[in-house]
Amino acid sequence: MNDTASQGVATRTARVGKYRWRVCAMLLAATTINYVDRQVLGVLAPFLQTEIGWNEIEYGYIVTSFQAAYAIGLLCTGAIIDRFGTRIGYAIAISVWSLAAMAHSLAGSVVGFAAARFALGLGEAGNFPAAIKTVAEWFPRRERALAVGVFNAGSNVGAVLAPLLVPVIAATWGWQAAFLFTGVLSATWLAGWLLTYRTPDDQPKLTKAELDYIRSDPPEPTVKVPWLQLLRHRQAWAFVAAKFITDPVWWLFLFWLGKFLASEYKLSLSTIGLPMIVVYLMADVGSIAGGWLAGRFMRMGWDVNRARKGAMLTCALCVAPIVLVTQVDSLWIAVALIGLAMAGHQGWSANVFTLPSDMFPRHAVASVVGIGGFAGAVGGMLMSVFTGAQLESTGSYARIFLIAGCAYLVALAVVHLLVPKLQPAAFERAPAA
Template sequence: MTQLKPVRAFGSYRWLVVVLLFLAMIINYVDRQTLGILKSTISADLHWSNSDYANVHLLFQGAYAVCYLLWGRLVDRIGARWGFALAFGIWSVAQFATSAARGIGHFMVARFALGIGESGAFPGSIKAVSEWFPQKERALANGLFNAGTNIGAIVTPLIIPAVVLSYGWQMAFVVTGLAGLIWLPIWLLLYRHPQDVKGISQAELDWIQQDPVTPITRIGWRKLLRLRQTWTYATAKFMTDPIFGMYLVWLPDFLGKRFHLDLKNFGPPLIVIYLLSDFGSVLGGWLSSHLLKRGWSVNRARKTTLLICALCATPVMFAAYAENVWVAVAIIGLAAAAHQGFSANLYALPSDLLPRGGVGSVVGIGGMLGACGGMLMSKYTGWTLDADRGYAPIFLIASCAYLCALLVIHLFSPRMEPAELIDDSTAIS
């Protein structure tokens, strides 16, 4: 059998798909992080405590947890194109609704709606990558689109303070909601399944479809929940998702309390942190894809990259003791980069371990558990800070999470073997 050679990356349609996903993640994380940037401003205006703020974020995470599971199943049924479009529309409307919130109850409802919509972003994105990329390129594609989350985190402290200082905090949510309404019609116009795109070359289509094809089109919930491959991914998400969520939501508060930075001057430190995390996302995805192309097994390539990332996250335990803001930024930036490199490879596991018909559902299960972990982390963070214990115990948890997650991955899937399934097209869902 003749070995396929990759088509040229420049001008290839599958990379246009990554660009669309990358832009979507920028908008997703701008919308998500806006409230974190405005914590001090809104808390002062509406007289919130740390626990009040944690509870508002908790409602977002609760909706995110439950609906992540549902979106995973939905995108398996209706595909990435319409599943992602629906999710995007819901979270854009929710962002507008946040601008009209006045009391903490209103904020909770608006953020709950935002969680419903935003929970569809990663199931839709990973489903799209599984449709458009062969196994050896998926971690790189995941790393590239996931880099958009860091760009979103960089853009937010650049744009939001300027909008707030000129027009008030309500306008910040209006501006970010409008961005989603620009992206949505472009997605619907350009995204199709590879076989349905008229402009794609046969060489690229052959490259995309080079992996062995499984006849399985549907996998029931009961069967998925019995598979150790499902729990390999889901448990690792439970352990690591809360850490980056903590960085997004609480870093402005940490910089303010530790180094007396505010809305006008915490932008540059946050930008550096998320630039570093962007680098980690792309490098982590590239490394395992590079190792696979050099002939390494999936098991060895993924776990080696995960181990490197996990080790790079451990120094963050010292961030709370840093005396200089840029020392803290370097430590947290390394940890954020490690998280994103870890995540780029973690997102590849569902398509490594399961047929495409179950990828979205397993991503949904993992995302639900990740959001549940985030809820616990959010409550713990608010409680710890209100008890005047500071950020040291929070960063200690962040330093250990990735090595623990890698241990779980290895115990559940020591050889990274794909699930062996028979046709389940009649399974109850």
């Protein structure tokens, strides 16, 4: 019976078609480029610090300029993407970040790098709102978490590719070439996007069977809602809370993981690469597995609410053991704990990013994602300040990782209190102009 059921599922999938996964592959490529672009400066920072002559405080200003712009951009770009649609909105975002990435090659001072990073943050902020909205347009609800998990894996691919490619390019053609290279990658993706992307209703290569499958969810309301109006709904605050509480843990790993491994296990630049690659590869697996798990629960007959929160709980429990990482003496046990936590975060993100499309109509998804992303970026900035102060005063990561390990369970409790059934937000009529 199981073999017969499996064959039936495979037959239905083949009959429906798979063009939507080509679109998801483009989102994966864009997210990978996004993270390569933002990681270039981190890879080159030790060399540029000597070359340009900035000090640690000035480098902090450069990093903060990116975070601030990213927060502002997430607040604004969602509304822009909802206004112009994913095809044009995504094109605007990647055009800005492509030009900003290449502009780094012209910088020769702290102010120049800070300005380039600010522009990069504004452009890159559009990636996730545009990608999430694209998933909402191209995938039925039961597949969205998996699709988000697939393209979100690009964040880890980019984090692995940057330390592999950037030093080689910089050593061969100069540090300016590294920034130009990533900008050219972005521009190449943009050309492919504009030439091939259409919404499902306008895509001639999409079969009627696949279009019907994509549109198999119940009809959604069509009223247009300004993003300020969205904040009147608990559903928006649930997503905002989830991002504000848990995004800082991801920023913590991005900015402090290398420093933690180097200080605790005496790793050098030549030996730190392999542990970090292993950690990000584990995060890749978690990103896809977390999205797959929610879909698996739905195929078992669970409703969206139970499936989504069940997957989120599983991911939250994967992060919890990170509280033990300061107590272990083995590097590879520490890598396993950190990798499990990062895998849990990425699986969590695959499901959290799907919440807006679970609870809001498609035309409002990018705006909700942008608002939540803004909250997550602000939380990340606060976490960076706390981490720096904590390490300066105690030199210990114990309290930092304790907070990280508990954050996801707290966030899930808040989400459940705000939206116990993940009920869609109700929009009765369009607001007055």
